[in-house]
Amino acid sequence: MLEIEICRAGQGDYHSLCQFIELVDKEFYPPLSLRGDGIEQRVRKCLLGQYSYYLLAKNTTDIENDDASKILGVIGCNKYWKKEKDAYINIMCVHPLYRKKGISRILFQKLEYDLINQDIKKLYVCTWSTNTAAMSFYESNGFIPYCVVKDDRNHGVDTIHYRKTFHL
Numbered sequence: 001m002l003e004i005e006i007c008r009a010g011q012g013d014y015h016s017l018c019q020f021i022e023l024v025d026k027e028f029y030p031p032l033s034l035r036g037d038g039i040e041q042r043v044r045k046c047l048l049g050q051y052s053y054y055l056l057a058k059n060t061t062d063i064e065n066d067d068a069s070k071i072l073g074v075i076g077c078n079k080y081w082k083k084e085k086d087a088y089i090n091i092m093c094v095h096p097l098y099r100k101k102g103i104s105r106i107l108f109q110k111l112e113y114d115l116i117n118q119d120i121k122k123l124y125v126c127t128w129s130t131n132t133a134a135m136s137f138y139e140s141n142g143f144i145p146y147c148v149v150k151d152d153r154n155h156g157v158d159t160i161h162y163r164k165t166f167h168l
Ligand SMILES: CC(C)(COP(=O)(O)OP(=O)(O)OC[C@H]1O[C@@H](n2cnc3c(N)ncnc32)[C@H](O)[C@@H]1OP(=O)(O)O)[C@@H](O)C(=O)NCCC(=O)NCCS
Pocket: 024, 027, 028, 092, 093, 094, 095, 098, 099, 100, 101, 102, 103, 104, 105, 106, 126, 127, 128, 131, 132, 133, 134, 136, 137, 138, 140
């Protein structure tokens, strides 16, 4: 049986997180390696950013596993995005061999729990209109689409912006 632990990403995860993101890079539209300053800079910011909060799902089933193959998924956000009590999810992905097993759901539930405890009231995310897995994920986890930017990623590929308000 698959055993996983959810933990906050730390500086010691730098190399394994870079390798993990390289593995899934081309599934993003556009690839993460072509956005901003590339993967290494993204990972550096995610681990060191003052307002960044990243969680990893690690495989604890096989203790012989090397570090990189231990990461099964990541979710992360920047807090205080538009306003003091907002956060913006800037990555969510799961290892291709471990999808549809509920790993994103677990990561998201923990992120949500932690953010609520840090007094965050609104969570934002966006995806692209051909990403049916992500759209279905966000919509089944309480996100509401509030803006569609037509042809933003390419001809026929829109950006969909979502938000979720925590009502306590
Ligand atoms: C989107 C992604 C993170 C989902 O991760 P996952 O661990 O496989 O998702 P889960 O097993 O937790 O599924 C939770 C829900 O997401 C949706 N979902 C996940 N995969 C799906 C798929 N292939 N097709 C449709 N819906 C899907 C479903 O609503 C699912 O609920 P259900 O199991 O009750 O149907 C994963 O497919 C991924 O890493 N994709 C590539 C990177 C990416 O696109 N990230 C999002 C960028 S905005």
